[in-house]
Each structure stands twice: as structure tokens, then as C-alpha cells.
């Protein structure tokens with residue numbers, strides 16, 4: 682083999698993989714067209730085109746800046762690639778009192794409106810694709826406040842005193858208490874007469890985390906792993 686063949690072989694090996702894994706998916710997914718619900722097949726009508734926007738996108742930026750994706754995934758894998766649909770609360774809710782089984786795989790719309798899909802690097806901590814659902818179920822009345830306490834110091838919750846999830850005190854502000862204490866103040870070391878309250882970034886991040894509820898009904902044409910209609914089957 683001469684150098685020329687070697688160079689062509691090397692380019693082809695990496696180039697073909699790059700085309701198939703990067704270029705083709707990029708052009709297929711960069712501008713996805715809305716998908717229609719079909720009459721007679723889907724229980725609802727209209728078109729499916731969810732998009733993340735506003736303050737939630739600001740929160741996503743805080744999530745990205747702080748490297749949360751290093752330890753948290755945000756993808757419910759298709760069943761051929763892993764059994765995420767079977768993992769409690771990752772994919773949705775198995776028996777939602779109002780909506781039944783809401784578990785589903787992730788789809789490109791789950792990331793629409795974001796610069797990058799935060800699919801994540803490792804699952805050191807739990808997948809967060811449906812974290813908002815879990816949080817609201819566990820803390821129906823004080824979800825936001827629980828989240829601020831956990832962002833300030835995840836180990837405040839005795840159930841996870843072992844956690845290596847980072848604390849984010851730099852997203853909080855120390856403020857003199859004027860009159861009443863703020864509803865969102867968290868506990869921490871602070872001078873008498875002062876309180877620790879979430880700053881704009883902590884508030885945006887909390888909105889983002891609470892918005893992570895990716896278990897809405899998708900058109901049947903996009904649902905490759907539909908929940909069994911017959912509970913026995």
C-alpha cells in the first residue's frame with residue numbers, strides 16, 4: 682500500500698462516518714416540519730410543533746454554562762438502543778390519573794428552540810427529560826422552593842446527602858431583609874438581618890428544570906413504541 686491509498690482509505694473511513702453520523706442528521710433535523718395528527722388514527726387533531734422559548738431558553742443556557750450535561754442526560758432512548766421506557770419516571774408517567782400511560786421516546790421537537798440538544802455525556806445523575814413531572818408529583822405545592830433549596834445545596838435533602846450534584850451558591854444573592862423575608866429565601870450561612878435569595882440565573886434555571894415535561898402525546902406516525910392499548914397485551 683502506498684501513501685496515496687492510505688490517505689484515501691483514512692479519509693473515506695472517517696469521512697463516511699462523519700457524513701452518516703453528523704452531516705445527514707444535521708440536515709434532516711435542523712429545520713423539522715410540523716407533523717399532522719391524523720384523523721381516525723390519533724385521538725386529537727391539528728398539528729404537532731412544540732418549541733421551547735422565552736425564559737426557559739435562558740434557563741437552558743444556565744444549564745449549558747454549568748456543565749449539567751456532563752452528568753445528566755436528556756434523552757429517552759428508542760427501545761432498540763436501551764430500555765428507557767421501562768425505567769420508572771424517565772420517559773413519562775406509567776399511570777397518570779388523568780392521561781394514563783404517558784411514557785414515550787424523545788423526538789427532535791423536544792429540543793426545538795435550543796442551540797444544542799442537551800442529550801448529555803453520562804448518566805451519573807438521573808435523566809432529566811421528565812424531571813418537571815417527577816418534581817411536581819413529589820412536591821405538588823412547593824416545587825419551586827424545593828428546587829431553589831436543591832440548587833443552592835443538593836445535599837440539604839437527607840435522602841441524597843451522598844450526592845455529588847454540584848451546589849450553585851454563585852447563582853444566589855445575599856440581600857438585606859427589608860420588612861418581610863422573601864418567599865424564596867434559602868437557608869445558608871448569612872449575617873443576621875440578611876437572606877439568600879435566588880438570582881435571575883437561578884430563577885431561569887428553575888423554570889427550565891420545571892419545564893422538563895416531555896411526555897405529551899405525539900402523532901402516531903412519530904410514535905414508534907406506542908403504549909399497549911390492551912393492558913394485558
Ligand code: HEC
Pocket residue numbers: 744747748749750751752753805806807812815835841844845846847849886890
Ligand atoms: C458530577 C455529576 C453531576 C453534575 C455535574 C450535575 N449533577 Fe445533578 N445529580 C447528580 C447526581 C449523582 C444526582 C442524584 C442524587 C441527587 O438527587 O442529588 C443528581 C440529581 C439531580 C437532580 C434531581 C433529579 C431527580 O430526578 O431527582 C437535579 C434537578 C439535578 N441533579 C440538577 C442538576 C443541574 C441543574 C446541574 C448543573 C448545574 C447538575 N445537576 C449537574 C450528579 C450531577
